[in-house]
């Protein structure tokens with residue numbers, strides 16, 4: 655005797671399995687694609703000879719990490735404001751693994767300020783962009799002999815007038831000494847970035 659109900663179930667089960675595996679296949683494909691486009695974005699901060707540049711549109715495409723206010727040595731308020739951004743995916747990755755993923759780009763913009771009384775108190779706000787510090791994660795130290803790369807990162811400063819040509823010639827001279835207090839956290843001053851905390 656025919657039992658159509660059961661036959662249908664037999665057909666439905668493989669169909670269900672096929673659908674589920676297609677969905678999970680396409681989602682892992684999506685993940686791969688996201689990783690790839692993240693990598694492309696970080697490539698946009700490095701040219702083929704290993705020179706860094708300030709990535710285009712980072713204020714729109716990147717994620718905000720945190721800010722620093724440098725107190726004025728005389729008078730009230732802040733002399734400089736620093737805003738730090740990270741390439742897309744960096745924050746999630748750091749929160750999951752406790753590390754900066756390869757290709758991650760950090761951009762720190764440096765502003766001169768104006769300070770004035772406002773309804774909240776004496777307040778400093780960003781006024782003149784002085785330039786950018788850029789770092790690109792490279793855990794494999796894949797550019798030995800390049801003086802802008804080492805200790806797991808690419809390192810460069812850019813004057814505001816030229817976001818695509820660094821004035822840095824040797825990160826060990828221009829950057830590393832000042833980052834020694836942050837060496838244990840991969841040279842990054844993570845205390846200023848609450849979003850990285852798990």
Ligand code: HEC
Pocket residue numbers: 722724736738760761762787788789808809810811822825828829830832833836841842843844846
């Ligand atoms: C005078 C000391 C000093 C020098 C020189 C310096 N840094 Fe930093 N850097 C700091 C400090 C301190 C912070 C965090 C606090 C701040 O911004 O004031 C920081 C923050 C950064 C950040 C944000 C991520 C982080 O580490 O918190 C980047 C990116 C960065 N520096 C890159 C560079 C690069 C690239 C160079 C060399 C071209 C460089 N720095 C040279 C002291 C320095």
